[in-house]
Amino acid sequence: xxxxxxxxxxxxxxxxxEFIAVFQIGEGTAGLIATLAWLGSAFPRVPTGWLLxxxxxxxxxxxxxxxxxxxxxxxxxxxSVAMVAIGAFLMGLAAGAYFVAANPLVSELYPDSVxxxxxxxxxxxxxxxxxxxxxxxxxxxxxxxxxxxxxxxAVAAALVTITLxxxxxxxxxxxxxxxxxxxxxxxxxxxRAVLLGVVVVGxxxxxxxxxxxxxxxxxxxxxxxxxxxxxxxxxxxxxxVPAFFVSGRLADELPRVPYIxxxxxxxxxxxxxxxxxxxxxxxxxxxAVIGYVLHSLFPAVDTYLLDTLPDESxxxxxxxxxxxxxxxxxxxxxxxxxxxxxxFAYDAIFTQLSLGLxxxxxxxxxxxxxxxxxx
Numbered sequence: 001x002x003x004x005x006x007x008x009x010x011x012x013x014x015x016x017x018e019f020i021a022v023f024q025i026g027e028g029t030a031g032l033i034a035t036l037a038w039l040g041s042a043f044p045r046v047p048t049g050w051l052l053x054x055x056x057x058x059x060x061x062x063x064x065x066x067x068x069x070x071x072x073x074x075x076x077x078x079x080s081v082a083m084v085a086i087g088a089f090l091m092g093l094a095a096g097a098y099f100v101a102a103n104p105l106v107s108e109l110y111p112d113s114v115x116x117x118x119x120x121x122x123x124x125x126x127x128x129x130x131x132x133x134x135x136x137x138x139x140x141x142x143x144x145x146x147x148x149x150x151x152x153x154a155v156a157a158a159l160v161t162i163t164l165x166x167x168x169x170x171x172x173x174x175x176x177x178x179x180x181x182x183x184x185x186x187x188x189x190x191x192r193a194v195l196l197g198v199v200v201v202g203x204x205x206x207x208x209x210x211x212x213x214x215x216x217x218x219x220x221x222x223x224x225x226x227x228x229x230x231x232x233x234x235x236x237x238x239x240x241v242p243a244f245f246v247s248g249r250l251a252d253e254l255p256r257v258p259y260i261x262x263x264x265x266x267x268x269x270x271x272x273x274x275x276x277x278x279x280x281x282x283x284x285x286x287x288a289v290i291g292y293v294l295h296s297l298f299p300a301v302d303t304y305l306l307d308t309l310p311d312e313s314x315x316x317x318x319x320x321x322x323x324x325x326x327x328x329x330x331x332x333x334x335x336x337x338x339x340x341x342x343x344f345a346y347d348a349i350f351t352q353l354s355l356g357l358x359x360x361x362x363x364x365x366x367x368x369x370x371x372x373x374x375x
Contacts, residue, residue, distance in 0.1 A: 001064075001102070001160050002102065002124050002128075003124055003127060004068060004153060004156055006125035006128040006129060007131070007132060008037075008072065009038065010128065010129045010132045011149060011150075011153070012034045013132065013212055013213045013215070013233060014136040014137075014216065014230060016213065018136075023080070023081040023084075026341055027214070027337045028334070028337040029081065029337075031213060031333040031334045031337025031338070031340075032085065032334045033081070033085050034213040035332075035333045035334035036088045036092065037091055038333070039326075040091065040092020040095075042092075042096060042323055043093060043096060044096045044097045044100075045326060046323040048097045049186075049315055049319020049322075052104075052319070056173070057102070057104065057173075058164075060101035061097075061101050062168070064097040064098040064101070065094070065157055065158075065160060067097070068094035069154050069157040071093070072087075072091065072151070073151075073154045074090065075087030075088070076154060077147075096322070096326065099322060100318065101315075103118065106121045107306040107307070108174040108314075113252070115248040115249060118299050119244050119247065119249060120245060120248070122248070122302070123241055123245045126243070126244050129237035131234075133231065133233040133234045133237075134234055135149065137230065183316040183320075185313065185316075186316035186317040187320045193304075193308055193317070193321075194320050194324070197301050197321040197324075197325060198321055198324035198325045199360065199364070200297070200301060200364065202324065202326075203328065203356075203360045204264055204329075204357060205325060205326075205329025205332065207271065208267075209331075209332030210335060210349070213333035214333065215229075216229045217346075218346040218350075219283065221345070232284065236290060238288075239287075239290075239292040240292065243291070244299050247263075247300050248300075250296075251300045252303065256304040258368065260297065260300050263297045263300060264357070264360070264361045264364070265361050267293045267297070268354050268357045270289055270290045271290065271353070271357075273286060274287075274350065275351045305317075305321060
């Protein structure tokens, strides 16, 4: 299920060029489609947190599967860019509800190995991200129609949702969330940890969203061929596959806040270096490093939060964090698209975004050294 819901969010990046050609739209509108997928992922997170105070986690996951199926069918039948945009938002809704329900459930299924379990779970989602560009290329080569991509997702999502329904009926699920019944009390008691997560992942994700959604078009401006530029999306996401597993294990062992700060700093430096890098080999290597470093952040932050938050507020507080950070980062792609249409070069855009992220990292480092951050 996590493979499919994450595929539904990232599938738009390798299709932006196709949307621009088919619907004759600009980069700003194309970026808005990607933004809507991620805004859709942000929108249901706090409401889902409230729902989880009344409904078992697995039922919310089943509902997310149903929404994903319906949204995929809707996009597959799209005849306008507006329909694609609405469908992208709906696919984001499914992903947002899924992650808020599934991540706490996974942490409760493996209470003694939270980082490892979240690492494996996240690694599976990352495999979907790495597979997005090759799948798009394969379907376009075989069927010459981007709509077939969404039809295939719809069929797979329907089958997985039905299977999950029968598996859940025969499985004894944990009741650690039975005490989590007040979403407002959760943010009052855990606001410091939640705010840390929103700032860290929101700011870093803002830069990341703008980068990966336009990575193919960015690389073309650096002189790479269309095929090479598209395949770099696979590289950047494939590098994140081991990152989830390794980072999950490291998050179980290392001091978590310093580890998170190290990841942010590493990502910032990599993006700055990318803006001045040329040559295919150098770009491929740096792309892999960026993918590994960035994707190390998500299991580290999830482990920090889900292992720290108590049973009586885990899902609710995680929903506040999840919704907040998604709203912040979701606008990254539309911001980059708008700046491009205003005439700014990609190198200049990502240089400024990296410098902004540097300010965030330095501020967090100062707070950490002065013991003002939750440890």
